[in-house]
Amino acid sequence: MSNKILSVRGLSRIHGVQCPLCISSTGPEHDTNMCPHCGSVVAAHDVNFDLYRGEILGIIGESGSGKSSTVKTLYFDEAPTAGSATFYDGGMQHDMFALNAAQQRSMRNKRFGMVYQNPHLGLNFQISAGGNIAERLLMSDLKHYGEIRTRAGDLLVRTEVARARMDQNPKTFSGGMQQRVQIAKALATQPPLLFLDEVTTGLDLSVQAAILDLILEIQHELGTAMIVVTHDLGVIRLLAGRTLVMKHGRVIESGLTDQILEDPQHAYTQRLVASAL
């Protein structure tokens, strides 16, 4: 399919020494992600999905279920233990984990964007908000100061941060504003794929709603494909067309979000949906 942007197969991320029993003794049916034989943590195992252009895929699950581990490997923050991911871009197929470090860095800087729950991970608090966005533009070889200023200002305005705050340090911003700056930074290179990891967690409800609206607007305007990680069913309901449900490092259910919400198959998902009603 020409509309596919990402294809993930057999993706695993295991922390620790690993033994032959790690996989068979962890997962939802064992109610743990830690191997009782060697103590390794199977943070994510055998994750499979496809993502299409402009689509928002949700990953939901309780804390520790492996959601962040999954997106971190895809954003090259961490190397996977096993599995493959193919990124379809500009008529080419890229075997992501076979790329060398420089190629991965370039893909991450130019073609992906990431928004973390903790703005300290996504922003440099030593420099101005505009400088943070400039960094990404400079990484993608834009070396024209005037153009960098204009683009950074436009991005901030688009994410509803006043242009006048561009030269201020994001340290002084509210939590919601910091997330907006992160989103502006992630969008700087107009990437076709965005990762959002618990971007509204910990924010006031009204601020959450405004940021979720912004994310939807961006998807409509730019057709950016997104993987949205959250433990909040409300976020999934609002944003994601399709959803993966994770528990103890495994995907236990996947499909159209509406179907999962109306007719959850797995007992865990049923409880999750029931508790959110």
Add this chain to the structure above:
Amino acid sequence: MNAHYELPLEDAGYSFGFLDEYAKKEVRRCILKAISIPGYQTPYASREMPMGRGFGTGGLQLTLSLIGADDTLKVIDQGSDDSVNAVNLRQFVQLTCPGVEVTEKTQKATLIQSRHRIPEKMLTEQQILVLQVPYPDALVVVEPSEARRKVMHGEADYSRLLVKLYEDVVRFDEITISHRYPTRLNGHYVIDPSPIPRWDVPRLHQSPALVLLGAGREKKIYAVPPYTVAEPLVFDDIAFRVEDFRDANGKRIACRCCGSTVSFLDELIDDAGNVTHQCSDSSYCEEQQETISARKQA
């Protein structure tokens, strides 16, 4: 260094150039590697020298490894041949390298060791310039981990240095770096060109002379080989500017000794608070003065 100090040549049997032949060979191998990969910080086994690190031991080891009995050496510190540091280093070479001539005239030297300046006079293919370097890595201002800096250099990832320049322009409307201006060689490695002023940076570009940079404490050697492309990091729309020696009326200030209006000037303030300017390169200044007095006599 004590000017009256003499090395116990007979007892210890110091070899020509103080360093033993193995040490010199190792430095020369590193020099060759540094020349082969312009701007790459080549690690070397920096030796203990009979003077404190930070007094040019990195440059001195390069000089001692390169120098032969038929060489003519010039040593300068901030443009001056007469500063204590320059005198000490020169005496040390004279003491340990019998037969080597020393000079203050830039054009007479085959080897020039310098701290903080490149001579005003254009160097030639026959000359080597050795620069003393306190901090060899231009990335140290943005990345404390050397392991990560190495990866950044390997991938030519200098975006964070450029962000620093960006922040500079945002805050001060111009790039405020006065010394150690990050300079890119052949489109790849960015070097710290040692604490030379911006004035000297364009002279690294396509220099006919080999420029070697040595950091003794940090144990690194790197090179700007002859005719290398050396470009200061800038934005497309903000040009690199050298120091501007103009008075309040926009007139180029002249050296108070030789009257030159084309040299890098040091600012001097006397006890009465009067500000005057003088060539930083003392050899250049003297030669200008000689030319003027010769013209007057003729």
